[in-house]
Amino acid sequence: MRILVTGGAGYIGAHVVELLQARGDEVVAVDDLITGIPERIPGVVIHELDLADTHSVPRLSEILTTARIEAVVHFAARKQVLESVQRPAWYFQQNIGGLANLILAMESAGVRNLVFSSSASVYGNAVGAQIAEDAPTVPVNPYGMSKLQGEYLVAAAGTAWGLRGVSLRYFNVAGAGSDRLGDRAVLNLVPMIFERLDQGESPLVFGADYDTPDGSCVRDYVHVSDLADAHLAALDTLDSRPAGWHEVFNVGTGLGTSVLEMVETVRRVSGVDLPPEIRERRAGDPASVVASVAKIERELGWSARRGTEEIIRSAWEAHRSNNER
Ligand code: WQD
Numbered sequence: 001m002r003i004l005v006t007g008g009a010g011y012i013g014a015h016v017v018e019l020l021q022a023r024g025d026e027v028v029a030v031d032d033l034i035t036g037i038p039e040r041i042p043g044v045v046i047h048e049l050d051l052a053d054t055h056s057v058p059r060l061s062e063i064l065t066t067a068r069i070e071a072v073v074h075f076a077a078r079k080q081v082l083e084s085v086q087r088p089a090w091y092f093q094q095n096i097g098g099l100a101n102l103i104l105a106m107e108s109a110g111v112r113n114l115v116f117s118s119s120a121s122v123y124g125n126a127v128g129a130q131i132a133e134d135a136p137t138v139p140v141n142p143y144g145m146s147k148l149q150g151e152y153l154v155a156a157a158g159t160a161w162g163l164r165g166v167s168l169r170y171f172n173v174a175g176a177g178s179d180r181l182g183d184r185a186v187l188n189l190v191p192m193i194f195e196r197l198d199q200g201e202s203p204l205v206f207g208a209d210y211d212t213p214d215g216s217c218v219r220d221y222v223h224v225s226d227l228a229d230a231h232l233a234a235l236d237t238l239d240s241r242p243a244g245w246h247e248v249f250n251v252g253t254g255l256g257t258s259v260l261e262m263v264e265t266v267r268r269v270s271g272v273d274l275p276p277e278i279r280e281r282r283a284g285d286p287a288s289v290v291a292s293v294a295k296i297e298r299e300l301g302w303s304a305r306r307g308t309e310e311i312i313r314s315a316w317e318a319h320r321s322n323n324e325r
Pocket residue numbers: 079081118119120121170171172173187188189190192193203204205206207217218219259282285
């Protein structure tokens with residue numbers, strides 16, 4: 001297949017680019033290179049382009065047509081929750097505007113298959129042991145709102161002109177498929193633990209008085225390579241689906257791991273023995289967020305193969321190799 005990957009030089013996008021290339025697909029990337037790093041995807045043509053700019057529509061349409069693209073995997077977006085609270089209009093402009101421009105270009109170029117990066121943040125503070133796709137979607141920050149609106153837009157374009165879409169709701173993504181592909185941003189738990197260790201400081205645990213087995217927050221950590229596999233499963237299902245088809249799928253493991261357990265695994269894997277430091281709860285954190293993965297297993301035949309040990313081992317190796325550069 002010939003596939004356009006937006007945000008292809010990003011942390012998750014680059015993992016998908018690598019898998020697509022490995023199986024012989026032709027890949028073209030679009031990236032504004034604000035957080036994307038071209039060295040992640042050597043040999044891939046990257047069109048440097050801000051999707052949220054209206055002028056991008058004719059350019060994108062030309063890229064789609066010239067490269068005879070058959071499907072798009074859309075990662076390019078802003079993804080910092082706190083920043084989205086501070087700059088909601090910009091988040092909507094970037095995330096919804098970018099997707100709208102992409103879909104306009106796809107319509108004009110006649111490209112009908114789309115995999116959209118959504119997020120478990122669409123569920124807001126959902127409660128229950130495992131969250132299924134039919135749980136209420138009540139996002140609690142503009143980032144999550146922009147992802148939910150994005151899903152609606154993909155579905156609406158299906159109704160309007162037959163776009164076929166899959167929206168993947170990612171849970172907590174971590175790990176690295178290779179040293180080159182590690183997450184270089186320090187915005188989530190695993191990179192934040194590593195940064196503390198680099199500084200010779202204890203990892204921070206935001207709250208140990210939650211109603212969870214050990215008192216710290218529980219999340220569903222999915223290895224980025226498993227997540228990348230899920231995109232291939234999503235892409236591969238689209239061709240056989242009717243025009244206008246759209247489905248949402250959780251991408252997680254169905255297993256919860258606490259912050260204290262993650263910190264302990266980092267201690268074991270890294271050999272750096274600094275005891276966790278318990279801090280106040282962080283505002284807005286739900287106690288437990290774990291996916292139900294029955295739907296994606298049943299309908300796409302995908303399930304995660306890697307656990308938290310492999311997530312942390314691969315992330316640690318990529319982190320060390322990046323520090324050595
Ligand atoms: C995980 C847990 C922290 C750092 C966010 C978005 C979500 C998704 C993933 C994109 C929490 C705790 C963290 C630290 C800690 N993003 N923590 N010490 O908040 O579950 O999800 O990122 O789609 O939409 O909301 O992820 O990695 O920030 O935190 O104790 O130094 O680790 O409080 O319980 P989160 P996270």
